[in-house]
Amino acid sequence: MRSPFRPFAPLFAAFALALAPVACVGGEPQDGPAAAPNDELGGDVPPLFDGKTLDGWTGEKDLWSVQMIDDVPTIVGVSEGLDHNTFLTTDRTFGDFDLTFEMKLTPNDANSGIQFRSVRIAEEEGEKPGPDSEMRGYQADAGAGWWGKLYEENGRGMLYPAEGKPDQTSAEDALKPGEWNVYRISAEGDRVRTWIxxxxxxxxxxxxxxxxxxxxxxxHSGGPMTVRFRRFVLQTP
Structure with a gap:
């Protein structure tokens, strides 16, 4: 079967280099560079982030906020130190998708990541999850020694690079520590791909x-950290 996704290099280049002030996701404008549209994806997807509030997201409200950084609306997580992992999650669920965004983590030896195709564990067990509930599912990892790796949170652990497979490597060498980095995640059927x-x-x-x-x-649990996410571009089949 022919893949519904077009080759990724042109879209990535367009996202990283475009200087247009508005990016459209599902017909809604967002500040930031514009990603080239993929005509074979749906396009009528409401944006993940409205650029003003955390409506449509659930998390510990004292840890997450919306800030304007360099005139770009940004989701910011700030911790003075945590004894548990915490997550700001979409109220919607997604199957196959293509998501590009910018991310900045300080300090770089802190630990963060992006869950996808994931669930709150309490909900999976038939309980009502709280905003501090743990998650289970894929995580595109972030943090020194972790950038570009694929981990299954509260599941099978490290999936890629896999132990005993030296041909598998992450793209951490492409990272700009302490700066904005373009992260991309593609989930299509059984196949998961990421780029940095x-x-x-x-x-x-x-x-x-x-x-x-x-x-x-x-x-992630541990010492003080700040993580920032912005310029989300989401497409689905």
Missing amino acids: NGAPSVDLVDPEGRKEGMIGLQM
């Missing part, structure tokens, strides 16, 4: 993985 600043990272076919779930922004 246009450099290919994960490319995994994983029949065992969850095929649908929420997107979540993570702050």
Whole structure:
């Protein structure tokens, strides 16, 4: 079957280099560079982030906020130190999708990541999850030594690079520590791919993985950190 996704390099280059002041996601304007449209994807997807509020997201309200940084609306997570992992999650769920965004983590030796096709564990167990509930599912990892890797949170652990497979490497060498970095995630059926600043990272076919779930922004337990996310461009089939 022919893939519904076009080659990724042109779209990545367009996102990283375009200087247009508005990017459209599902017909809604957002500040930031414009990603080239993929005509074979749906296009009528409401934006993940309205650029003003955290409506449509659930998390610990004292840890997450919306700020204007360089005149760009940004989701910001700030922790003075946590004894648990915490997540800001979409109220919607997604199966196959293509998501590009910018991310900045300080300090770089902190730990963060982006959950996708994930679920709050409490909900999976039939309980009502709170905003501090843990998650299970794929995580595109972030943090020194972790950037570009694929981890299954509260599941199978490290999926890519896999132990004993030296041909599998992450794209951490493409990272600009402490600066804005373009992260891209593609989930299509059994296949998961990621890129950092246009450099290919994960490319995994994983029949065992969850095929649908929420997107979540993570702050890991540990010391003080600040993580920022902006310029989301989401497309679905």
